Amino acid sequence: MSRVELKDLRKSFGGVEVIHGIDLTIEAGEFCVFVGPSGCGKSTLLRMISGLEVQTSGTIEIGGRDVSDSDPSSRGIAMVFQNYALYPHLSVRENIGFGLSLARTPKDEMKRKVDEVAGILQLGDYLDRKPKALSGGQRQRVAIGRAIVRDPEVFLFDEPLSNLDAALRAQMRIELTELHERLGATMIYVTHDQVEAMTMADKIVVLNGGRIEQVGTPMELYERPASPFVAGFIGSPKMNLIEGKVARDMGCEIYGIRPEHLDISETEGLWSGHVRHVERLGADTIVHLEVPEVGPLIARVDGSRTFMPGQEVKANPQREREVRY
Structure with missing residues (x-):
């Protein structure tokens, strides 16, 4: 595992700068996640670290080595993509060991390494199968195995779970987190x-328009978002962000309160409104409100509580959990 340092990293396409002077340190052994909306620059940043995209200026260091001008093969990285990129005519064993085969690794050593990785990823029973005989989750594990067997300094993951259904994504999140704990490797995702x-990160880097909005642990970003963008992006459902007179009365330009920190009552509260829509999720219920002068609000309440569209209610923010901008 190795430390990754980005220093004033910039990227332009045709004179248009898309990455604006990124400074970032990812410590050895960290699971660091780049997150942000489409077009924010997260994949471009990852590709520059990998060497698949050449930076316009700035430096990239991996394990204390300046790799800014190095080929991808000499950076000590392994990358896992969204589309698996497996060879359909090769078996699982051959796909996992493909890089070792190119490096002319002795057969007995290659077999040992592939068997070890297959054991870690629960692929031992599938080594003789072709990719077409595997599920989506198994194919992604093969792609991850091909990366692990190279014993890289840094793992790079580019939206590896986006092609999986919701249940498989949840399962693979757990498996990747456990894999990180087992390997103790530096991972950028x-x-x-x-x-x-x-759910996965030690450190989250929130990107917006090619710039870093905030870096921190998941709970730091949840509890102390540095900007309205982070406040609205981190958390599900997203934070209620209120502007105008209500915010000014609160002493700020933008007032934020998370849905789970907005109490609903039939009798008392700061704001009066009515229920627009109710989403019953079992343990939780998401209540969509319309509050005059405030606007639409979302509250997360216990699933045992019952609200009906059109019902008049009071909404009361937990003032110790509010944020102001």
Whole structure:
């Protein structure tokens, strides 16, 4: 595992700068997630670290080595993509060991390494199968195995779970987190899904328009978002962000309160409104409100509580959990 340092990293396409002077340190052994909306620069940043994209200026250091001008093969990285990129005519064993085969690794050593990785990823029973005989989750594990067997300094993941269904994504999040704990490796992971970021990361880097909005642990970003953008992006459902007179009365330009920190009562509260829509999720219920002068609000309440569209209610923010901008 190795430390990764980015120093004033910039990237331009045709004179248009898309990455604006990124300074970032990812410590050895960290699971760091780049998160942000489409077009924010997260995949471009990852590709520059890998060497697949050449930076316009700035430096990239991996393990204390300046690799800014190095080929991808000499950077000590392994990359896992969204589309698996497996060879359909090769078996699982051959796909995992493909890089070792190119490096002319002795057969007995290659077999030992492939068997070890297959054991870690629970692929031992599938080594003789072709990719077409595997599920989506198994194919992604093969792609991850091909990266692990190279014993890289840094793993790079570019939205590796986006092609999987919801149940498989949840399962693979757990498996990748356990894999990180087992290997103790430095991992950099790109996603647009803030749930993946919150559940997997040691460190989250929130990107917006080619710039870093905030860096921190999942709970730091949840509890102390540095900007309205981060406040609205991290958390599900997203934070209620209120502007105008209500915010000014609160002493700020933008007032924020998370849905789970907005209490609803039939009798008392700061704001009066009515229920627009109710989403019953079992343990939780998401209540969409319309509050005059405030606007639409979302509250997360216990699933045992019952609200009906059109019902008049009071909404009361937990003032110790509010944020102001």
